Amino acid sequence: MKDTFKPKIIVFCCNWCAYAGGDLAGISRYQIKPYFRVIRTLCSARVDPEWIMEAFKLGADGVMVAGCHPGDCHYIGGNYRTRRRIALLRSLLRQFGLNPQRLELAWISAGEAEKFATTINSFINRITELGPSPYRKSTVDTQAAGVSKEVVDA
């Protein structure tokens, strides 16, 4: 299973730090495994806990929320809210029967392209180890992100 399993991972990136860091990682051509999809939000605190739960409901194997380092939030204190929510959400997800390691919180600044790459890669490795999420409806759909062709209107 582990050889063929291609996880689906959602990464919520804040606009000001983590997303810029991801941008820089792309420009700097760091190699990152293609199993993650980035959703940009203005702040990591904009990530509603229900979005994370919906991601798991829709079959995500892991969710990462990435924001500015503590003290560096563009909105002064947003990321302090984020870490509180993620902390409680982890224990809630544990009760739901999910391994709390499937939810990751990362602080990545706009300049930390390498950290972006290594954080995502190690998270992908961890999720690959853990295998498919028990909330996945089927494990057959193991195609990696970006590989499937989008439907184009005729």
Next chain:
Amino acid sequence: MPEKIKIALGQGATCSGCDIAVLDLDVELLKLFEVADLTFAPLAADIKYKDVEAMGDGEITISLYHGAVRNSENEHIAKLLRKKSQIMVAYGACAAFGGIPGLANVTTRSKILDTVYEQTATTVNPEHIRPQTHYVSAEGHELELPELFEDVKALDDVVDVDYIIGACPPTRDMNVKLLGIVLDFVQGKAELPPKGIILASERTLCDECPRQKPDKVFIDEIRSVDYTELDPNKCFLEQGILCFGPATRGGCGAKCINVNMPCRGCMGPTAAVLDHGGSMLSAFTSILKVSSAETEIPEEEIEKLMAKLRDPLGTLYRFTLPKSLLKRVVKEV
């Protein structure tokens, strides 16, 4: 005198508190029976399923189904009443969101049966007898028992529902309003409201809460309702009591608040959110012990702080687990 309308009260996995809530109409009941016949109500009248089965489709004007759907009998009544009724109402928190019985989704069918038929201290069952759905006795009598489902479901997971009314149980005011809506429709005075949640506010309970509202609310320490002397005018959250007002739909008239009890969320979430528990989780984490020292607290301390909320799943989803995003507990490890 026009023909009387027909009302049915269907029971699912319920405590029957909703039946009592209908009786709570007291003098209005007289008004109700002037215009309506009770065609099916297991708690109040001896009418069998086969009598309902013999009715024509759409013969019942309005069915109030209360209780969750968790066995084949519940499902049968739900489908039967849907077929025979013009208006189907998911009545009360269990029918609307799964309610308290919905908390059975934290475990599995086999574990429930193990507990009940093997593990409790007072159970003596050396032959490991389990309930059968079909049984033929030595005398040849055939007996049927409903089958327990793996998941507890809300009514609209099983049948098409016209209206959803939350609350545990729906209040007298809500019932009077519902009666008015049905009467106006039957007498041709007004159209029915659009499908969906009715008799509820679009805003949260905090919006209609009579208590003093501070500009900013902080919880300094989580306290238990049982051991705390509560100020009847102060916000519950400020007093350290977990109140679901910020995440719960209003429209119940703040009945619990008025008798000095915090909201537990039986009206369910507002239309703006997908998940009741997630909504309350955001609200709760943002106000627990927030101070200017937040920047000094290391992440492990934050985890310890958040662990002060015991049993987050059971607390945050007390009434809405089957209607939450994840719906039930799975077991990964």
